[in-house]
Amino acid sequence: MIANIGFGLLVITLVTSLIAVITAVYGVTSKTRAMLETSRLAALSTFPLLSMSVAALLALLLSGKFEYVYVYQTTSLSMPVYLKIAALWGGQQGSLLFWCWLLSGFTFIVLIRKWKQDHDLLPWVIVVTNITLFFFMVLVLFFENPFLKYYILYNGEVITSLFQPFHAITAHPTDGSGLNPLLRHFGMVVHPPMLYLGFVGFIIPFAYAIAALIEGRTDDRWLKATRRWSLMAWLFLSLGLILGSRWAYDVLGWGGYWSWDPVEISAFMPWLTGTAYLHSMVMQDKRGLFKHWNVALIILTFCLVIFGTFLTRSGLFSSVHAFSESQIGPAFFIFIAVMFVASLGLLLYRWSSLSSNYQIKSFFSRESAFLYNNLLFLAIFAICLLGVIFPILSELFTGQQVTVGPQFYESAAGPLFALLLLLMGIVPLTAWSTSSARNLGKTVWKPALLSLVFPILAVVLSAKNWIAVIAIWLAALVICVTLYDYIRSIRLRAANHHEPLWKAFLTLTTRNRRRYGGYIIHLGVALMGMGIIGIEFFQTQTQAMLKQGESLDLSGYTITYRDLQITDTPDGRNVAKAEISISRDNQELKVVYPRIDYYYDSEQAVTIPGLRTTLADDLYIILVDWEPVTSEGATIKVFRNPLMNWFWIGSIVAVIGTLLALWPSTIRKSIAKEEA
Amino acid sequence: MKIKNKTLLLVAVAILFSCFATPVRAQEITPTVSDDEVNRVAQQLYCPVCENTPLDVCPTKACAQWRELIREKIALGWSDQQIKRYFAEQYGGQVLAVPPLQGLNWIVYVLPPLVVIGGIYLAITIVKRSRKSVIPEETDLVPSPPPASETVMEQIEKDLQKEERS
Numbered sequence: 001m002i003a004n005i006g007f008g009l010l011v012i013t014l015v016t017s018l019i020a021v022i023t024a025v026y027g028v029t030s031k032t033r034a035m036l037e038t039s040r041l042a043a044l045s046t047f048p049l050l051s052m053s054v055a056a057l058l059a060l061l062l063s064g065k066f067e068y069v070y071v072y073q074t075t076s077l078s079m080p081v082y083l084k085i086a087a088l089w090g091g092q093q094g095s096l097l098f099w100c101w102l103l104s105g106f107t108f109i110v111l112i113r114k115w116k117q118d119h120d121l122l123p124w125v126i127v128v129t130n131i132t133l134f135f136f137m138v139l140v141l142f143f144e145n146p147f148l149k150y151y152i153l154y155n156g157e158v159i160t161s162l163f164q165p166f167h168a169i170t171a172h173p174t175d176g177s178g179l180n181p182l183l184r185h186f187g188m189v190v191h192p193p194m195l196y197l198g199f200v201g202f203i204i205p206f207a208y209a210i211a212a213l214i215e216g217r218t219d220d221r222w223l224k225a226t227r228r229w230s231l232m233a234w235l236f237l238s239l240g241l242i243l244g245s246r247w248a249y250d251v252l253g254w255g256g257y258w259s260w261d262p263v264e265i266s267a268f269m270p271w272l273t274g275t276a277y278l279h280s281m282v283m284q285d286k287r288g289l290f291k292h293w294n295v296a297l298i299i300l301t302f303c304l305v306i307f308g309t310f311l312t313r314s315g316l317f318s319s320v321h322a323f324s325e326s327q328i329g330p331a332f333f334i335f336i337a338v339m340f341v342a343s344l345g346l347l348l349y350r351w352s353s354l355s356s357n358y359q360i361k362s363f364f365s366r367e368s369a370f371l372y373n374n375l376l377f378l379a380i381f382a383i384c385l386l387g388v389i390f391p392i393l394s395e396l397f398t399g400q401q402v403t404v405g406p407q408f409y410e411s412a413a414g415p416l417f418a419l420l421l422l423l424m425g426i427v428p429l430t431a432w433s434t435s436s437a438r439n440l441g442k443t444v445w446k447p448a449l450l451s452l453v454f455p456i457l458a459v460v461l462s463a464k465n466w467i468a469v470i471a472i473w474l475a476a477l478v479i480c481v482t483l484y485d486y487i488r489s490i491r492l493r494a495a496n497h498h499e500p501l502w503k504a505f506l507t508l509t510t511r512n513r514r515r516y517g518g519y520i521i522h523l524g525v526a527l528m529g530m531g532i533i534g535i536e537f538f539q540t541q542t543q544a545m546l547k548q549g550e551s552l553d554l555s556g557y558t559i560t561y562r563d564l565q566i567t568d569t570p571d572g573r574n575v576a577k578a579e580i581s582i583s584r585d586n587q588e589l590k591v592v593y594p595r596i597d598y599y600y601d602s603e604q605a606v607t608i609p610g611l612r613t614t615l616a617d618d619l620y621i622i623l624v625d626w627e628p629v630t631s632e633g634a635t636i637k638v639f640r641n642p643l644m645n646w647f648w649i650g651s652i653v654a655v656i657g658t659l660l661a662l663w664p665s666t667i668r669k670s671i672a673k674e675e676a
Numbered sequence: 677m678k679i680k681n682k683t684l685l686l687v688a689v690a691i692l693f694s695c696f697a698t699p700v701r702a703q704e705i706t707p708t709v710s711d712d713e714v715n716r717v718a719q720q721l722y723c724p725v726c727e728n729t730p731l732d733v734c735p736t737k738a739c740a741q742w743r744e745l746i747r748e749k750i751a752l753g754w755s756d757q758q759i760k761r762y763f764a765e766q767y768g769g770q771v772l773a774v775p776p777l778q779g780l781n782w783i784v785y786v787l788p789p790l791v792v793i794g795g796i797y798l799a800i801t802i803v804k805r806s807r808k809s810v811i812p813e814e815t816d817l818v819p820s821p822p823p824a825s826e827t828v829m830e831q832i833e834k835d836l837q838k839e840e841r842s
Contacts, residue, residue, distance in 0.1 A: 254733045261728050360806040368803055375795040382791045390775075390784055398780050403722050405730075405773035412788035543711035596735075607735055625740070635711070 003068060006056030007147040007162065010097075013049045013104070014137040016042050020130040024123040036123055040111055043126045046133060047108035050101045057094060057146050061087050066173040069160050070094055070146040076178035076601055078571040083179055086189040090179045093146035095192060099309065100136045102200040103129060110204055118225055124211030125204075132203060132306075135335050143328045178572075181599040181606045187247030191240055195267055198237025199305045202274060204229045206302035206343075209295050213346040218353045220284050223294060227281065228662060230298075234278055235658040237271050242651045253607030253622050255639035256535060257647070260406040262391075265384050266311040270304035272384065273297055276377035283370050287432075291354040292347070293374065299343040306336050311388070364440050366430040369423055376420050383412045410536070418474055421529060424522050425451075425477035428485045447484035451476040468537035475533065478526035482519050509660070517661025524654025531647025534617070543624065543637040555640045557619060558583045562591075564626050564634050574598040578623045578634050582612050594623040594636075618644040709747045717746050717756050724767035731771075 020042035027035030057070070061084050066072045074087035074094065089095040107129040115122055140146070148160045150171035158171055182188070205226035212222035244264070245257035258264065277297040283289040310332035347354075360367045387404040394402045429443040454476035455469045463469055494504035509516045544552045546561035553559075562579040569575055577595040581588055592610025599606070610621040618641040626634040718732035723739050731739055731746075742763075749759045763771045775781035 252733075253735065254730075259728070259730075360803050362807075363803055368799075371802060372799055375799050379791050379795045383788050386784065386787055391770075393783075394775070394780055400779075401768055401770040402775040402781065403728070403770045403773060404775065404784060405722065407774050408784060416792070541712075541715070543715055545711070605735060637711075 002056045002059050003065075003147040003149070006053045006060075007145070009049050009053040009056070010137065010141055010145075010147075013046050013053070013100075014134065014141060016046050016049065017130040017134040017137060020046070021127050021134065024126045024130075028123045039123060039126055040115060043107055043130055044111055046104040046130070047101075050097075050104045054088070054097060054101050057097065058085065058088060061085070064176070066176045067150055067170050068146075069148040069150060072150070072173055072176040074176070074179050076176040076572070078601075079178055079184075082189065083184055086183075087179050089192045089196070090183050091146075093140070093144040095196075096136060096140050096144050097146055098193070099196055099200065100133055100140060102196055103133050103136070103203060106200055106204055107133070114225065118208075118221075120215055121208060121211040121217065121222065121225075124214050125207040128207035128210050129203060132339075135331075139328050139331060143331070175601075178599070178601045181597065181602055181604045182251060184606075185247050185251050187243045187250060191243040191247055194236050194243055195240030198233050198235075198240050198274075199270065199308065201229060201233025201236055202270065202298070202301050202305050205233070206298050209298045210343060210346060213295065213350050216350065216353065218291065218350055220288070220291075223281055223284055227285075228664075230274070230278060230281065231658065231662050234271070234274050235655065235662065237267070237274060238651075238658070239655065241267060241271060242648075242655075246648070251606060251608065253609055255539070255541060255609075255620050255622070255637075255641070260387070260409045262388050263312050265388050265409075266304075266308040269381055269384050269388075270301050270308055272377050272381040273301045273304055276374045276381075277301055279370055279373050279377075283367060287367060288356045288358045289360070289367060290370075290374075291356055292351065295347050295354065297374075299340070299347065302343070303336055303340045306332065306339065310336065361434045362436065364430065364435040364437055366427060366432050366435075369427045369430050373420065373423050373427070376416050376423070380413045380416050380420075383409065383416075387412075417529075418471060421471075421474035421478055421526070424525065425474060425481050428481055428519070428522075444481065447480040448477060450484070451480040463538070465537050468533055471533045471537070472530070475526045475529040478522055478529070482522050482526070486516070486519055513663055514661050517657045517659075517663075520657030520660060521654045522657075524650045524652070524657055527646045527650025527653055529650070531643050531645065531650060534643025534646070535641045538642040539639060541637065541639045543635065545633055545635045547633045552636070552638065554619075554638050555617075556584055557589075557638075557640070559619075559621065559636065559638050561634055561636055564623075564632075572600050574600065576623065576626060578610075578626070578636070580610055580621055580636065582619055582621075592619075592621055594621045596623055613645055615645050617642040709750045713750055714743050714747045717750065717759050718743050720756065720760060720773050721746075721763055722771050722773060724763075724771050730773070 020039050023035045023042060024039035026032065027037075027039055060068050060071050061075055062081065064071070064075065064077060066075075070091060070093050071087075074091040075084050079087075083090075087094065089098045107126070110125060111122065118125075145162060148162055149164075150173070151159050151161055151165055151168040152171050153159060153165065154167045159165070159168070161168075164170070205222075208222040208226045212218065244267070248254065248259065249257040252259075277294060280290040280293050280297060284291055284294050310329070360371065362368060387408055390404055391402050394400050425448075426440065426444055429447075430440060451473060455463075455473040458469055458472050463472070489508055490501060490504045493499065493508050494501050497504065497507075499507065540555050542552055542554045546552065548561060548563065551558050551560040560581040560583065562581055564576065564578045566574065566576045575595055575597050577593050580592050580594060582590045582592060590612045592612060594610035595608050597606045597608060598604075607622055610623075612619040612621075618639075620639040620641055622637040622639075624635040624637050715732040719730050721731040721742075723729045723731050723734040723736070724742075725738055726734055726736060729739075731742060746759055749762065754762070760772060764776070769776065775784055777785065
């Protein structure tokens with residue numbers, strides 16, 4: 001019954017989204033107010049409809065109705081409640097429904113908040129969001145339905161169907177196969193919703209941009225209306241990527257956090273174009289520049305969002321993320337192509353009216369720096385796209401399967417990331433409009449000199465790789481310049497307004513949140529850069545088979561294998577847990593317990609590392625194998641990841657910076673209050 | 677019948693020998709090649725079965741066997757290149773972490789530098805074109821004064837005022 005209601009609501013949502021599109025187009029073209037109101041109500045109603053459908057699926061998941069295919073495939077009796085909730089997005093069908101629900105929710109918020117304010121643009125926003133919703137609803141209903149049920153035919157064959165076939169009875173499995181063990185981790189519980197919030201969030205600025213193009217509103221109203229949306233989408237996408245990295249670090253046992261897997265890259269590509277868009281948005285906002293560029297970037301980001309979902313869902317690339325394959329690939333491909341061509345066509349149609357009067361006057365001005373920043377992001381994106389699609393092209397045209405691994409991305413995109421750090425380092429001190437290399441040098445030399453302390457320290461601490469030393473200097477440059485400019489502004493504010501430093505700091509930060517939020521984000525990124533440099537250039541590793549009491553040495557640490565215990569747990573796991581002691585200079589630092597969890601229900605093993613983490617380095621220890629009979633010997637692999645913790649600290653700092661930039665301005669609020 | 681018996685006998689002898697031969701060979705090879713040496717080569721290869729998983733970290737039994745194969749090859753004196761070539765011939769080009777320099781694979785090596793060159797060209801063109809269309813007096817490249825502390829503060833105040841207005 002619950003499933004029937006859930007399915008029925010999906011059908012109604014599909015029809016409603018179509019009605020919203022048709023009435024919006026008709027309402028605008030015929031200038032019929034009633035039609036526009038119908039469109040608004042139809043678009044608004046998709047959210048409660050889908051909310052009820054999601055609730056129906058959740059009810060099935062929580063109550064263990066294993067006769068439903070999705071419930072059987074993603075849950076089991078032994079799973080805790082929070083994982084049963086996470087199963088909503090843990091499988092193909094549920095995650096697509098979740099995607100639709102988020103999109104309808106975001107559209108709902110926009111329509112509730114902005115209908116009066118943006119009444120000329122919003123009908124077209126409804127068209128764009130509801131065309132997208134309609135497409136995804138078609139996928140959910142006709143290709144990936146989460147409400148399918150198991151039936152047993154008269155000949156004993158088990159089939160899946162939405163409706164009960166003639167002479168068939170419902171199958172009642174006593175337990176489900178459970179969620180993929182790799183996904184039973186907090187990072188993975190939170191990672192997909194964050195990623196989807198980011199993905200779907202970028203659809204709103206895209207819809208506004210298209211609405212502005214259709215309406216011929218080529219000023220920056222669409223951009224200003226969606227500034228916060230874009231930043232919020234970027235924040236969620238960043239959080240999704242960071243949490244995914246943490247999940248990989250904790251669960252996959254690679255010794256790292258990023259493996260340049262095609263599906264990882266498919267989420268990284270919209271982040272790259274989205275970040276470029278956030279920067280060029282500033283240029284249009286402050287100087288009226290990059291109008292074409294901004295529209296092109298948001299179109300590209302939208303297409304990459306759909307492309308990212310396509311890559312994960314279509315089964316085109318098999319990886320740990322692409323947890324199942326389906327028949328929806330061609331439909332996705334056609335949708336992306338149609339949306340891309342239509343959006344690009346609109347952009348070309350409005351090309352001339354998007355031109356700007358403002359000019360870039362110098363190679364060293366801040367405007368130029370933003371241009372270089374955008375080009376660098378796009379170049380990295382192009383390299384990522386090449387790496388992702390090349391294996392497909394190779395198989396298509398030559399029949400040969402190839403792998404494009406981390407080495408390609410690191411060598412091709414690495415220098416560009418270094419240039420991005422350089423730009424981040426100097427941009428806060430560049431002047432708007434006219435500037436020269438000499439002027440830039442005059443302002444940058446002090447913090448640049450200070451930043452040299454870091455690479456010198458690295459060399460003193462025996463860093464021999466000159467590329468790593470340069471990379472450290474670049475990250476340090478960002479930190480020094482950002483702090484230098486921040487501190488200088490605080491001191492000046494304190495001097496000019498006769499305020500104590502702390503008050504000057506608070507006033508500056510709270511009154512210009514976008515600027516200083518950006519600074520804090522840059523600081524966070526530089527710290528993350530330190531972590532990346534540490535693991536990329538200075539990671540060491542060793543592996544050996546040890547008997548009880550035996551040790552191995554790595555970079556000054558002594559790792560001793562003490563014991564191994566193998567137990568069965570009540571939640572259906574066989575756990576092999578090693579006891580490993582970490583010591584240095586004959587002093588024990590920590591005992592860690594790396595383990596391998598074997599899940600009986602899915603017949604899958606998960607490697608959980610033992611971790612000792614400090615600000616200087618991480619010791620990441622994996623139990624690779626053990627002597628099956630005596631358990632006296634075990635193969636242990638140890639990674640030393642220098643500076644790794646700074647990657648996570650940096651990501652938290654960047655998130656704080658983004659939240660600061662997102663926070664509504666109190667000044668504007670008080671003005672609005674006064675006006676009211 | 678006799679021939680059949682002889683064949684069976686030969687097969688049985690061969691199996692018997694192979695049973696003895698395998699552990700002896702393993703015993704000879706295992707102590708001489710460390711896990712680190714094996715992993716050095718294995719991390720340059722990808723698991724032929726599980727997609728996008730480097731061979732040194734792949735947890736499957738099949739990959740453990742392939743790592744043992746690498747150990748044997750190293751013990752026999754094979755170079756890294758020879759081992760990689762052997763794996764590529766046996767299991768296909770997808771086991772290599774980067775595509776070999778042949779045929780269509782050149783694109784992977786040529787396109788990234790071209791993208792960078794194209795980006796530099798684009799940046800120069802955009803700025804130059806933009807500068808050309810500026811009124812001559814304004815294009816005078818007399819350096820503007822450095823953003824001294826006062827001008828920074830002015831800029832901040834301007835930004836704040838703009839923020840208040842918007």
